Amino acid sequence: MASFVSNQIADRAFTVTTSDTASNICSYLYVGTGGNIAVVTEGGDSVTFNNVPTGSFVWVRTSKIMATNTTASQILGFT
Numbered sequence: 001m002a003s004f005v006s007n008q009i010a011d012r013a014f015t016v017t018t019s020d021t022a023s024n025i026c027s028y029l030y031v032g033t034g035g036n037i038a039v040v041t042e043g044g045d046s047v048t049f050n051n052v053p054t055g056s057f058v059w060v061r062t063s064k065i066m067a068t069n070t071t072a073s074q075i076l077g078f079t
Contacts, residue, residue: 010078018067024077026065029058032074038066 016024029037034054040046042061048069049058065075 012079014077016065016075016077018065018070018075020064020067022064024062024065026060026062026077026079028060028078029062029065030076030078031056031058031072032076033072035071035073036069037072037075038069040064040066 010027016026016029018024025042031037031052031054034052034056036048036050037052037058038046038048039060039062042063044063046066047060049060052058052072062077065077
C-alpha cells in the first residue's frame with residue numbers, strides 16, 4: 001500500500017467546477033459534501049459514482065467531471 005500512496009501524492013489541487021463540456025483532468029478527487037459524481041474517465045468511459053460519502057477520496061483519473069448527474073459538492077481535484 002505504501003508504494004500506491006506515494007505514487008498518488010498530488011502536485012496541484014483545485015476546486016472543481018463541474019461541466020458537461022469543459023475538461024477537468026484529475027488524478028483523484030476529494031468530496032467535501034457527499035452525493036453522486038458523474039465523470040468521464042481518462043480512458044473515455046462515462047461512469048457515475050453513487051452515494052459517495054462526505055470526506056471521501058475517489059481514486060479515478062478523469063477527463064471530465066460532469067454537471068449532469070453530479071449531486072456532490074465541494075469537490076477538490078488533484079493532479
